[in-house]
Amino acid sequence: MATTVVTSAGIASEAPRSDFGRILAQRERRFAAALLAPAFLALLATTTFPLLFLVYTSAFRMDLAMPFTNGFVGFENYQVLLSDERFWTSLLVSLVYTGSTVALQVIIGLALALLVIDMKRGQGWFRVIAILPVVLSPAVVGMIWRTFMLAPEFGIVDFLAINAGLGSKNWLGDPTLAMVSVIAIHTWQWTPFAFMVLLASLASLPEDIYEAARLDRASAWQRFRRITLPLLRPAIVMVVIMRTMVALTAFAAIFTVTAGGPGTATEILNLYAYRKSFTELSIGYGAALAVALLIVTIIISGILFALRRAK
């Protein structure tokens, strides 16, 4: 028994074959199971069970407005989906929305972080103000933009457009402008997130490499291209992954602003699944759309994680 040492957290023993060690390890397992049980039961009930029930539901015709047509249809919802033009449009809108908002957030966020990191004074202002948009509810953000920023004439954006000689625009009524607007709103709210993460990451980079580069007379661009960018790569990839997942399932900031309109101009796949289920009350088909969204999410995150591992 002399070899039995309680190393860490009462965890067992350098000689696990001894009885004492085995009993300790067993007790630890039981304790862990008891501690994990409530949270894992809750997660099973609120995530795994809904997933299974979602897939099950997608095999049914379930129309709350016309319950007499309900019944098992197998893969029919998916067959319909593949030839549903509105589905493909919404997928395209999703990809445009996600691609453009993520690219804008990273580019603007990085540019701003590079600017601010060299500031002698005023960094504190950026750190505080950057917090404001990201803690707000996207629903409130959407509402503010829809009214006080984008309303014709007295909305500030339209006011600026008029003064810039562009004339008053129907920001949310024109399909293209509506798309630009919802992209701008999402970018407004979440660029500070990219900015804060990249600024924190920049601040942690080792100073001496830059000293060496300066001694070697590397230009600012070379320093950025050869030192900063490679060192920041993990942080940038992380931001891209996180923001992509959120943008794919963005809801409130589009729902409150355009509700997917005009027509289906800003209807991302997530919103289409919602509208089909809860506005048009076609829950079975809505479930199939949600499964499609899950598959798209898995494929895109798979690609992004592969990118993260590469190099």
Next chain:
Amino acid sequence: MTAKRLRAIALLAFSMVFLLAWAFPIIWSVLNSLKTDSDVLAYPPKLVFSPTLEAYRDVLFGSGSILPNLLSSAIISVGTTIVTMLMAVPAAYALARLRFRGKKFAGFYVLATQMLPPVGIIIPYFLVLRNIGWIDTYQGIILIYLSFSLPFAIWLLVSYFEDIPFEMEEAAYLDGASRLKTLWLIIIPQVRGGIAVTVVFVFLNAWNEFLFAVVLSGNTVRPVTVAMFNFVSVEQTLWAKLAAVSVLAMLPVVVLGVVAQKHIVKGLTVGAVKGGGRR
């Protein structure tokens, strides 16, 4: 030297534009909430006006007061926070400090649950809650909020539990303290700060949630994010009141955000360092 100076000024101006762009919509809402409707609608927009608290008085104490909705938001957020913390603290401790088979898988599972799009959770849950009569109930909405608050809280807490030195626990065990007692008396006090930060973020996320709330709300449960729609209808928009409600909905989260300022990057990126994650 002048070129350098010119560049510095240009950069300063450029960064000021961004600062203003981020702060402006919020400042503008605050200003509009202090105006009368005709001042809100004035063209060109008025920066100077005689401020009034009329809009606040109306939305708080007038007919169709949003006080019940603010209360609803508070009940949902506090309820979610309490239930989440009761489950997440023990689970996070186990994941961070104990040794058991399947630990890696358990951690991965917590992360993977976040891949599921919220709309994919609400469709089946709407059917279930409708069957058991839990639409428009607090237990229904708090239950479903666990789907995003639990994984988040567990991962954030794990990072704090991992920072405690093992020696603390060892000493307690050698003194013959039970595991539960050690967890309660020795470990938990060590992560008080981490628990406080987690509480802030769980509350914030619950306060801000919209999709689940809009599907599950009714006459009893109607958080302020949903009730806001009462002020914009096809016929008319109640401009100043909408501004006042927006400001009231923003107030708690802005205060919490500024208080938790130093932890915000960690709170926003939790889980991502290890795998995937959202929010």
